[in-house]
Amino acid sequence: MKTTFITYSKSRFNRLILPILLCVSSFHTPSMAQSSDLLDTKISIQLPNTELINILDIIAEKAGCTFSYNSKALEGKKASANYRATPLKEILLELLGPETQFQTSGRQIFIRLGKGVGSVVGTVKTDNGLPGAFSTIRLRNTPYRVMTDSIGYYRLSDIPIGNYTLEYSGMGYVPYNTTIEIAENNVLTLNITVQAADHLLDEITVTGNRPVVTDSSEYVAKLPLSNMENAQVYTGITNTLIVQQKIYNITDAVSNVPGITILGTGTTNSADYGGATFSSRGFTTKSAVFNGLALNMYSSHDVANLEKIEVIKGPSATLFGNIVSSYGGLVNRVTKKPYELQGGSVEMAGGSYGFHRIAIDMNTPLNTDHTFLSRLNAVYQNQNSFQDNGGYYRDILVAPSFRYRMNDRMTINLNTEINHSKNAGAALPIYFNYVPSVIKGSLSTALAGFGLPDETIQQIIAAAPATVAETFGITSLKDFGFDPSRSYSSNDLVSTNHSVVVSPEVHYDLATNWKSTTSAIFGSAASEGYSLRISPVPTMIPVFLAGITEGRFDFGTPGIAFFERDARKYTSNLETYQIQQNFTGDFAIGSLRNRMVIGLDYYHRRTSSYYDNFVGSLFGIPQEQTFDMVNATGETPNYYDFNRLAIEDRIQRAPGTKQNFSDDQSVYSSYINNVLNITGQVIASAGLRIDRFINKGVYNGTVNETNGAYRQTALAPKFGLIYQPLQDRIALFGNYQTSFTNQEGSNFEGTPFRPEKAYQWEGGVKTSFFDGHFTSTLSYYDIRVEDKVRTDINHPLFRIQDGTQISRGMEVEVLGNPIPDLNILLGYAYNNSKMTKADPLVEGLRPIEAGPEHQLNFWVHYHFNELTPLNGFSIGFGGNYAGETFTVNYYPDGALAIPAYTVLNAKLSFDRPKYSFGVRVNNLTNERFWRGSGTILPQMPRQFLATLGIKI
Numbered sequence: 001m002k003t004t005f006i007t008y009s010k011s012r013f014n015r016l017i018l019p020i021l022l023c024v025s026s027f028h029t030p031s032m033a034q035s036s037d038l039l040d041t042k043i044s045i046q047l048p049n050t051e052l053i054n055i056l057d058i059i060a061e062k063a064g065c066t067f068s069y070n071s072k073a074l075e076g077k078k079a080s081a082n083y084r085a086t087p088l089k090e091i092l093l094e095l096l097g098p099e100t101q102f103q104t105s106g107r108q109i110f111i112r113l114g115k116g117v118g119s120v121v122g123t124v125k126t127d128n129g130l131p132g133a134f135s136t137i138r139l140r141n142t143p144y145r146v147m148t149d150s151i152g153y154y155r156l157s158d159i160p161i162g163n164y165t166l167e168y169s170g171m172g173y174v175p176y177n178t179t180i181e182i183a184e185n186n187v188l189t190l191n192i193t194v195q196a197a198d199h200l201l202d203e204i205t206v207t208g209n210r211p212v213v214t215d216s217s218e219y220v221a222k223l224p225l226s227n228m229e230n231a232q233v234y235t236g237i238t239n240t241l242i243v244q245q246k247i248y249n250i251t252d253a254v255s256n257v258p259g260i261t262i263l264g265t266g267t268t269n270s271a272d273y274g275g276a277t278f279s280s281r282g283f284t285t286k287s288a289v290f291n292g293l294a295l296n297m298y299s300s301h302d303v304a305n306l307e308k309i310e311v312i313k314g315p316s317a318t319l320f321g322n323i324v325s326s327y328g329g330l331v332n333r334v335t336k337k338p339y340e341l342q343g344g345s346v347e348m349a350g351g352s353y354g355f356h357r358i359a360i361d362m363n364t365p366l367n368t369d370h371t372f373l374s375r376l377n378a379v380y381q382n383q384n385s386f387q388d389n390g391g392y393y394r395d396i397l398v399a400p401s402f403r404y405r406m407n408d409r410m411t412i413n414l415n416t417e418i419n420h421s422k423n424a425g426a427a428l429p430i431y432f433n434y435v436p437s438v439i440k441g442s443l444s445t446a447l448a449g450f451g452l453p454d455e456t457i458q459q460i461i462a463a464a465p466a467t468v469a470e471t472f473g474i475t476s477l478k479d480f481g482f483d484p485s486r487s488y489s490s491n492d493l494v495s496t497n498h499s500v501v502v503s504p505e506v507h508y509d510l511a512t513n514w515k516s517t518t519s520a521i522f523g524s525a526a527s528e529g530y531s532l533r534i535s536p537v538p539t540m541i542p543v544f545l546a547g548i549t550e551g552r553f554d555f556g557t558p559g560i561a562f563f564e565r566d567a568r569k570y571t572s573n574l575e576t577y578q579i580q581q582n583f584t585g586d587f588a589i590g591s592l593r594n595r596m597v598i599g600l601d602y603y604h605r606r607t608s609s610y611y612d613n614f615v616g617s618l619f620g621i622p623q624e625q626t627f628d629m630v631n632a633t634g635e636t637p638n639y640y641d642f643n644r645l646a647i648e649d650r651i652q653r654a655p656g657t658k659q660n661f662s663d664d665q666s667v668y669s670s671y672i673n674n675v676l677n678i679t680g681q682v683i684a685s686a687g688l689r690i691d692r693f694i695n696k697g698v699y700n701g702t703v704n705e706t707n708g709a710y711r712q713t714a715l716a717p718k719f720g721l722i723y724q725p726l727q728d729r730i731a732l733f734g735n736y737q738t739s740f741t742n743q744e745g746s747n748f749e750g751t752p753f754r755p756e757k758a759y760q761w762e763g764g765v766k767t768s769f770f771d772g773h774f775t776s777t778l779s780y781y782d783i784r785v786e787d788k789v790r791t792d793i794n795h796p797l798f799r800i801q802d803g804t805q806i807s808r809g810m811e812v813e814v815l816g817n818p819i820p821d822l823n824i825l826l827g828y829a830y831n832n833s834k835m836t837k838a839d840p841l842v843e844g845l846r847p848i849e850a851g852p853e854h855q856l857n858f859w860v861h862y863h864f865n866e867l868t869p870l871n872g873f874s875i876g877f878g879g880n881y882a883g884e885t886f887t888v889n890y891y892p893d894g895a896l897a898i899p900a901y902t903v904l905n906a907k908l909s910f911d912r913p914k915y916s917f918g919v920r921v922n923n924l925t926n927e928r929f930w931r932g933s934g935t936i937l938p939q940m941p942r943q944f945l946a947t948l949g950i951k952i
Contacts, residue, residue: 051074248303261855287331291521294321322714345952386484472559542561583597667927673687729768747799756785812905848886919944
């Protein structure tokens with residue numbers, strides 16, 4: 001890629017911000033040596049009254065370079081050249097005029113002569129009316145190049161007058177080129193319609209040529225950048241891959257990303273939680289971003305309204321803040337947008353365990369000139385439980401969106417989602433609460449109540465089982481003996497979630513190279529139901545409690561005697577909104593291209609939650625939320641007692657603590673990010689965020705008090721550097737990224753805590769060969785977290801802020817399209833995460849939420865074309881391997897491992913332009929496996945699905 005040369009406008013807008021731009025770009029100045037060295041080359045020449053074109057040819061030969069310029073502007077012009085040991089730039093300015101500007105690329109110098117320039121603008125659309133977003137427009141054999149934005153718009157400015165060949169390229173579409181003429185002070189409008197490559201079909205029939213992973217994004221850097229220009233690592237899963245794999249939820253889609261492990265589906269969470277959770281680079285992250293904006297609340301996990309899913313890696317607070325991003329990264333849902341043609345599709349699916357689904361996608365222009373567009377995506381889905389209680393999960397999503405193009409400079413978008421879900425008899429999360437250290441801590445208090453001397457108490461505690469193996473008799477869930485088909489609950493224990501999201505956007509062209517984007521998002525959610533779980537109770541507890549009443553102290557044999565069933569009733573409400581203003585520019589300072597975003601952001605979130613508890617008992621010891629005990633083995637006479645009426649009765653007869661909490665948070669932020677093309681091969685970037693966090697505290701209605709109010713200010717810088725030894729083919733990259741977490745409280749001395757900080761260093765290589773049909777990313781990262789709050793050993797009732805954590809690893813992603821109808825997607829990730837300075841309970845250990853050390857994903861898909869006897873058929877096969885993780889990992893308890901698993905999936909489809917049939921098998925080998933971290937859930941066994949798609 002050659003550096004695009006765009007001269008900045010002398011408009012009032014640019015004059016206002018130019019000082020800022022100069023400051024941001026100034027740190028790059030020392031790297032301009034390559035450009036200045038060539039233009040500083042000294043030559044001698046003596047030519048009387050000679051045509052300028054001939055003089056430039058001789059100068060180029062003497063300087064060992066080539067010139068690129070508009071020769072038409074110099075036709076018939078003559079000059080005399082009499083110079084001795086004079087710098088090249090000085091000669092050219094004297095011969096061609098002081099307003100002449102230069103740009104170098106290697107040994108080539110591009111000359112812009114005076115004011116004879118023009119522009120070309122337009123939009124790119126596909127043959128089915130969709131925007132040709134994030135494609136490349138360039139002028140052949142020049143440095144003039146730009147990427148189309150999200151609606152397919154492009155603009156190339158300050159082009160010397162003359163004739164050029166304009167070229168379009170976009171992965172999955174036929175290349176396009178045409179001859180254009182740039183006239184002085186004229187704006188040429190050129191709208192382009194591109195055709196899908198052979199065998200490419202539509203929304204319901206996707207074959208092997210379309211990109212399954214995006215090669216560009218306007219969200220990751222808050223600027224339209226190709227992957228090869230971005231020093232940050234990310235993966236964009238396209239709707240093409242989603243349709244190709246016949247998958248219907250975010251968790252299955254994100255399984256195609258290296259280093260991402262699913263911890264929870266988000267289908268049973270309350271309103272104040274952001275849906276599905278994942279482990280990335282050793283840290284928990286979640287799906288909480290909607291078109292680049294914060295949506296930190298429950299929302300649908302269906303993919304019906306998604307154009308792509310971007311998984312952005314590493315600390316990303318500079319551009320996204322810390323509200324929605326973790327140190328491992330974030331997940332951005334990019335929704336479908338309207339396009340200009342009438343059309344749509346209907347898809348129906350059904351399968352085992354009561355799965356049935358119907359989805360529609362309807363697009364309609366609302367006026368004759370197609371400036372007002374609408375699109376409606378809607379889905380209804382039911383999935384029954386694989387367990388024995390007849391449970392089910394039902395989800396309804398309605399997502400209308402609109403686009404209105406007021407004129408050539410202003411476009412207004414409105415994206416909305418309305419979601420209702422109902423979860424009845426969901427699988428109970430299993431929580432190993434009674435680990436040895438917890439039991440021993442309770443024993444001390446319990447034994448003191450019997451009047452025993454301290455020495456005796458200590459002897460009893462010392463004799464108690466000290467490890468997970470000694471307590472539960474297992475060190476891995478593979479020996480758990482739990483029957484995953486048993487639910488231990490009733491399907492009348494229902495949880496419901498309702499959410500509404502409204503997100504308007506206004507895009508406005510301020511000047512030739514500057515745009516304004518004003519975005520907002522308003523979300524509200526409400527949920528109610530029952531929070532349920534079961535906890536394995538080790539044999540030592542009932543044996544010890546029975547013996548102590550008889551004056552003996554016996555802990556029995558290792559094993560699990562009972563399952564404790566816990567419950568509480570909840571209601572929760574949430575409202576959130578964000579307003580974000582971005583100014584994006586593409587301009588030059590001297591000969592250096594800058595792409596910059598300047599942003600202002602306000603975020604607000606308010607939640608309220610109410611919990612109804614009851615008082616139960618643990619073998620006669622009063623304990624809130626404990627409903628009963630069921631036998632872990634043998635007969636369970638009370639198996640069906642855990643139901644709605646029984647829990648409501650307990651709440652009425654034995655009421656426990658009633659908890660009413662609410663919180664109120666606001667964040668004021670500003671940020672700047674600049675991407676600087678130092679040469680055609682070197683790209684540097686730098687960004688900074690300042691963040692003011694205001695927490696008004698948590699209100700406790702029981703005591704009518706608000707506690708924990710605090711305010712903090714944090715800075716989050718980022719830097720990136722790319723060197724492309726082969727332009728657009730190989731990119732060596734490095735980045736430094738940061739994030740933070742606001743911390744409440746103070747230490748023993750009363751010093752308030754400051755925000756916890758995370759720092760990432762990362763380096764690697766990205767490649768893109770064969771016109772983007774073979775791409776790869778290899779990276780190594782090192783994340784260090786500092787200022788973690790931990791227990792103060794010298795003052796156990798207080799906390800101290802000096803903890804540290806490290807997370808290091810590597811990730812590999814390879815995408816191949818070696819022949820037109822074959823897609824291959826491979827990913828591998830390794831992570832080593834450790835608490836290096838922490839509470840004694842976890843110091844030196846891998847956090848349970850860190851996910852596996854090793855993870856592998858793959859997908860292979862082939863479409864048979866018209867040259868084969870199986871024309872129209874497609875086959876796909878893929879899967880995921882996740883290494884061992886932990887649900888317990890503490891000192892001195894030891895570890896309880898979640899076993900490694902391999903899940904394979906396959907699909908077969910028959911595709912035609914107007915319809916598609918397909919079948920998919922999930923968990924092909926019927927693998928029995930678990931997911932989770934602190935709590936764990938058994939996963940779905942083998943499932944068969946059949947689909948029918950019809951294009952309208």
